[in-house]
Amino acid sequence: MPAYGSAHVSMLVLLVASGILVVVWARRGDPLTVDRALRSAGWALLVNSVLWTAWGFTPWAWNLEESLPLHLSDALRFLGAVALITRARWLIVVTYFWGLTLNLQSVLTPDVNYFVSVPLEFAEYWIAHLSGVLIPVTLIWGQRYRPTWRGYGVAYGVTLLWAGFAATGNALSGANYGYLNHAPSGPSILDLLGPWPQYLVVEAVLIAAVWALMTWPWVLLNRHSPAPLTGRGGLLRQPPVAGHVANDVRRPPQAATI
Numbered sequence: 100m101p102a103y104g105s106a107h108v109s110m111l112v113l114l115v116a117s118g119i120l121v122v123v124w125a126r127r128g129d130p131l132t133v134d135r136a137l138r139s140a141g142w143a144l145l146v147n148s149v150l151w152t153a154w155g156f157t158p159w160a161w162n163l164e165e166s167l168p169l170h171l172s173d174a175l176r177f178l179g180a181v182a183l184i185t186r187a188r189w190l191i192v193v194t195y196f197w198g199l200t201l202n203l204q205s206v207l208t209p210d211v212n213y214f215v216s217v218p219l220e221f222a223e224y225w226i227a228h229l230s231g232v233l234i235p236v237t238l239i240w241g242q243r244y245r246p247t248w249r250g251y252g253v254a255y256g257v258t259l260l261w262a263g264f265a266a267t268g269n270a271l272s273g274a275n276y277g278y279l280n281h282a283p284s285g286p287s288i289l290d291l292l293g294p295w296p297q298y299l300v301v302e303a304v305l306i307a308a309v310w311a312l313m314t315w316p317w318v319l320l321n322r323h324s325p326a327p328l329t330g331r332g333g334l335l336r337q338p339p340v341a342g343h344v345a346n347d348v349r350r351p352p353q354a355a356t357i
Contacts, residue, residue, distance in 0.1 A: 100211045100221070102286065107209060110225050114206065117229070118236045125241025137237065141183025144230055148176045151223050160215050169268040169276035171201055174261055176227045179234040186238075188330035192250035193257050195235040196310050201258075202231035210283045243338055245317040245326060250334035251310055258306070 100106055100124075107160065125133050152173070155166035168174070177198050182190035205228050213220050238244050265277040275281055277299075282289040292298035292305070326336040 100209060102208055106221070110229065113207070114229050114232060115188065117233055119235060121237050122241045125237050126243075131280040133241075136231060137183045141180045144176065144226075145180035145184065147223075147226065148180060151176075151227075162214055163272055164274045165214070167268060167272065167274065167276065169265045169274075171197065171261065171265075171277055172205060172227050172231065175202055175231045179230055182238065183234060186330075188250070188332060188334040189253055189257070191235075191238050191244055192246050192254045192334050194231070195239055195244075195246055196251070196254040196313065197258070198231040199313070200306065200309055202228055204234060204288050208285070208287045210285050210287065244325075244329070245321060245336040246314050247328075247333055247336060248314060249315040249332065253332070253334055255307060255310065 113255040122151075123136075124134070154160050154317065155162075155168075160166065166175075177188050179194045179198065181187065182194050184267050209224070211221065211224050239246070262277060262279065266279050268274065268276055269280055278287075278289060281295050282298065289298050289302070292301040321336055326338040329335050
């Protein structure tokens with residue numbers, strides 16, 4: 100698929116329009132209805148991710164370079180779905196930082212590989228990468244979660260852990276998951292960071308800096324408009340929302356009436 104051809108541009112337009120609509124809906128809709136809809140969407144995405152991963156292991160679709168779920172987008176499609184279902188705070192911060200930076204690279208400079216079915220593989224590529232953007236947009240701007248410096252640190256640590264798994268998989272298989280062994284064949288942002296392995300070091304430093312810039316505005320916002328920490332670990336803050344029951348709060352059982 101040529102970058103910025105009609106198919107690519109149509110996906111970018113869909114992404115922008117969907118992002119605006121989903122934030123407005125999440126902010127203005129009934130909180131309980133929004134919560135149920137997001138959980139349902141999470142389950143749908145999770146089932147789709149399981150089926151798509153299984154498809155990659157079928158004899159007609161198997162490809163050592165692509166079928167193992169070691170690309171960052173492979174991990175993100177599962178983590179994002181579970182984040183919608185559980186609202187686990189560490190998942191929300193990871194999807195925020197991954198989805199709006201590393202995943203966004205695949206949205207702006209797509210590297211789509213077709214092996215069996217062009218329509219199916221086109222659809223799955225964009226389901227993974229568009230949801231990778233829309234999920235954090237919905238949770239951060241729609242549900243008003245605010246990342247903290249501790250959340251930033253946890254997300255960076257999870258990223259290093261994923262890179263370790265992907266690098267081990269590459270060493271055992273000879274593949275190039277996460278583009279840790281060389282840049283993609285098509286044009287990408289990595290081309291601006293120098294040759295391998297230099298671009299890995301530059302990328303690690305840039306990620307730390309960009310993610311810090313993505314955290315700083317939320318910290319400043321909290322100084323002017325304080326919001327309580329939500330969940331365990333102090334990874335996120337969230338202003339109270341009328342009619343919303345926090346996910347980590349459980350109402351005490353009521354005494355039986357006689």
